[in-house]
Amino acid sequence: MQQNIKELKLYTQYLPEVKRYLSQLEEQDLWWTTVAMVGKINNEKMDPQLLVSIVETQKEFQQLRDMMIEALITRYLNQANSEVMLKAQATIDMINRNLFERTADVGFLATDDDLVNFMAESQPDASQQNFIQNRLEEYVAKYSVYDDIVLLKPNGDVAAKLNPNNQAQHSQDPLIQEALIGKEDYIEIYRHSDIFPQHGKSLIYAKRIQKQHGRETKTIGVLCLSFRFTQEMDLIFDILNSQDAAYEILLKDEHGEVLASDCPKTHPVGQKTSPPILSEKPISQDNQLQFYAQAKGYEGFMGLPWFSQIRVDNQIAFAEKTNSQSIGLKISPESPVYLKDLEQTNLKVSTLLLIVILNGKITSLKKDVQSFLPILDSFQDISRNIAEIFHDFIHHIHDVLIDTIQDKVRFSGTLAAEIMDRNLYERANDCRWWALNSTFRQMLSLHDQGEALNGEQEAELHRILKYINSLYTVYTNIILYDRKGMVLAISDPAQSELVGHSLGQVRDSQACLLLNSTQSYTVSEFEQTKLYNNRPTYIYHAAVKDWHNIQKNVGGIALVFDSEPQFEAMLKDTEPKYQIKEIQQASFSMFVQLNGILIACSHPDFAPGLVMDLPNELLAFEAGKTGTLGWKINGKNYVVGYQMTQGYREYKTSDGYDNPILALALTPI
Template identity: 60%
Template sequence: MKEFSNQQIKQFNEYLPGVKSYLDALEHQDLWWTTVAMVGKINNENIDPQLLVSVVETQKEFQNLRDIMMQSLVNRYLNQASSEMTLNAQASIDMIIRNLFERTADVGFLATDDDLVEFLTKEQVTEQEQTFIEHRIQEYVAKYSVYDDIVLLNPQGEVRAKLNENNPVTISSDPLIQQALRTQEAYIEIYRHSDIFPNKTQSLIYAKRIENQGQAVGVLCMSFEFSEEMEGIFNTLIKETPGYELMLLDESGKVIAANSETQSSLGKQVTEPRQDTAPKMSAQGLEFCTLTHGYQGFKGLKWYGYAKAGYQTAFQKGKEEASIEVEINHDSSIYLHDLEEMNLKVSTLLLIVILNGKITSLKRDVKAFLPVLDSFQDISQNIQEIFDDFIHHIHQVLVKTIITKVEFSASLAVEVMDRNLYERANDCRWWALNSTFRELLTKHAESTTLQVQETDELHKILKYINDLYTVYTNIMLYDARGKILAVSNPDESYLVGTQLPQQSVITDCLKLDSTQKYTVSKFEQTDLYSDRHTYVYHAPVKHWEQPNKNVGGIALVFDSEPEFQAMLQETEPKYLNKEINEATHCLFTTPAGEIISSSSDRFSVGQQLVLPSSLKELPNGKSGAIEWQYEGKKCIVGYKLSEGYREYKVNDGYQNDILAMVITFIE
């Protein structure tokens, strides 16, 4: 527990009226104690002096308990504020890094796209070929809407194709081009101004050379919609903690994104970049700076998440609608027994002093001292009541901290899930448009047997994709009858030639009439995932010459078990109290209560929960916290029902509501 000086306690009193009221009440009792003791000493010369010594010593015990209580209460308020600040700063950097991890795979895949490679190998192209490749890029961004522009350049920096018609660039001298052509790295990632995207002050660019038979034929540059994405992240976070300043800093400590540009303008130096272990305190308030935890080993550019708030904001109660009244029982593992025992000790000591005083007064016939002892008895009762109320208040601060954390973590978890599964919906639709897939599946559909080398080519491409996008256990191509033609996972090559399970999903997929549409299996056990629960994403593969005709499909087996576990573990609340950490469990469920993933063995995937009635018909995006009795145990539950991300589950025709729950048992 952090120790505060009396001056700091008084400073916090300005922002914590609850602390001030208790301190004023206890100081009043302390002053009254001193006054009564002085009156007793002056007017009772015949009393045993040791009795007055005991009164003074007991008063010191009381003062010590008062100070400990104050320290404990301020620390708990500070812990609540620090926790919110830490979560916000960490989430702001981790959420964007998770997103950018997907971009590193995108640039690796798109740079090997057959159509892009063939286009760049030609010195002269027809108008039809130019239109085709521009349409190809548009198809890509229609699915991965996180890009605002994509540019193809030849090795001399001449622009061969671009997405954004308003981008005036025709030739670039950016050293990024030569760097991409020469590097041995899988890709180049930069954040700065570039003449490739001259309309933007700063661009977050992913670049990779495009090769044909080992010869560099050009460079692919993908511009990520960084400002828009950070605005969405900040808006998501700030809903839970209004008044906070949230920022992303570059490696020099300058602001590259902020939730409020009026408070922290872009490019401003706000602090020395560092990795804090806990929020720092200043005369103005709290601040916290942190690096990303990374995602699957990827940490991106050396950026920092940064949050700051004045004490008035940091200590505010928060949303009233999130408040629930929950009592912590005496037998709870998180009950503050140590404070209660100290309170009992002081009360007992004072009671002993009073009893001894009355006995001594009667023995020595010093009846004038009895009113003094009666006053001490009144003081004792007042102190007991104040401390009882004080301990209850500290428990309520602890409850409010739990409520804040479970609600925030549930909101964060389902946000991360929607963002992740958005990528899965994009992947299946884009990969289905691969020209080699379309040509060979068309050939197969026209009753032409695929040659061994052609099947090997399908396996090779699928494996290359899966090596880039590691969240799948297998990626499969199947024909119009649902027969598997090729797989990405060599260990599951035995599936080739067999019929895909979940026939109804395949039927739905093969009916889709647009390259923007996809379908997903229910979250259920499948042989494709070792009889475990997962989602399988499907998109139709179009006929090579008749784009309105489907000749098969692509199926992506999502590695749900570790991926969902990671989402829950990364977003779960962290407490200073070990018992509370052990009593906290994070879940993804369906609205009907079927568990999709769990952070602990107490809840298992596929288990059916009987949810509280208040959680059964939530509107999308609704979050909050409730008290719940689960198997006879009282707990606090933070929750949020998914609301989608960008177009995913918003206007793309896919409905899959997920409820995130964070459960902390308090008895």
């Protein structure tokens, strides 16, 4: 118990409710001692064993008091630790998920035919320079996470660059040679580089560009992408600190240098600190809770050796939650989180004291010691007071548990909504960019003019689509179709029977063929489709433009999103985490449309396409709204955290696509 006493001394100053209960219990303990002393002095005729029983029962009470205080502090600690750990893990995992997508981007763009052909030219003319400049601009217009792209010759000369503020003409950065001759598929670095001299530090993704000459492969340059690192971290900080800006969120490298900071006044970027130390739980130090987290990994990608750190003053960490809303649920005695042990111990102490009082009254009457009866009456008052305090105490601990669960599910809902938007942002980018592939445009333009594609041309279309799909495995198929909606090529050879037949997505393909901009795209409803084995999913479409007339559409590209495993992974990664196994196993998350159609659920009993009877409260919230509520499903009460998706960057905020989705995290009580 000694360790718990130390925790008491450390944390009760931040916990007024604990201090209140402790004061009440100590008052009863003092009154118990006083009454026992009076009884001992003034009642020599009484059986001494009775007083011994009173003292022993008092010790039981004191143990229960310490257990109660320990339980309450532990709950407050769990609540504070949970929030700190969730924010830390979410920080590093969100940036790591984003950067995983960049590794696919650099791999694909380095093999783009237009970039390869341009780099193969020893002296490109003005028209070729203009073409490649436009190509880079189109890319960043879609993948807005980049602020610059540079193409370098093997000797370090700059062949093309996107950002006019970049004055680089030549680079001596060693990453060029690493990319040219290294064994890695790509180079990922974060430091200053003369490739992007306008930045203090740059997060760069680099890959060699190669040209095939018969059986010979020649390395002809290096592609470098500059990621909007500071902007992206600010977006993450805004999401994770929107409820409470008092948390200090930092991103550090393995040496302890601050790379990004949500508190630049106290911890500016570039600040040198001690190297990160991982621990199972937050460490209390200097009146703060502190915790480091490293990426859990996404699709095997761990990224650079970075760590997130959360720091929060104890006064803030243990402060009463002002944003918790009453959801009208109580923890039932059947719940795994119900404090049965404390209730049983409370009953034991009350019973022991009642037995002592009854024995005392019987003995007093037998021995005609009437003067001891007031003493026993005082103990009866103490017993009632203690029972009332402990009842209120246990009720309060249960309320703290519900508050903790509310915090967990609310945060999980927020994370799930954010990760869904970020993931689908990439899908909207992919379809628009791949629709601009020059080979696609040239061949579909010929086809649109009435020229039948020969076997070699069809094979080339299949090859390109298959290569793209091998890099971007979140799709089950990528399909090219003409202006009549007839399938011309697919990425999945197992679905070759689609070629030469109607795509079948008439509403969506027609909408795609009416798109008037290379920035436009359209997405199917979440519905069953033969293109996804008669299961529901999203299909992303973008128009393929005529090679000679960018205003004319000659076909479209359709990306069949592999929704089941992708959405399930998103939900699993963001589910609330609990130490109690039964609660963890019974918790789950879901994505659901406002019409009740279930998009995905981490619980096997709820299949995509199922129509849920949503509570009315969920139907009245705008984008970005978050909160908690109680919801009874199949006779079981759940604490539900929710967030309506609000988009990411321009996706669903300014690109014309409207598709509000509810992210829900559910925990039974």
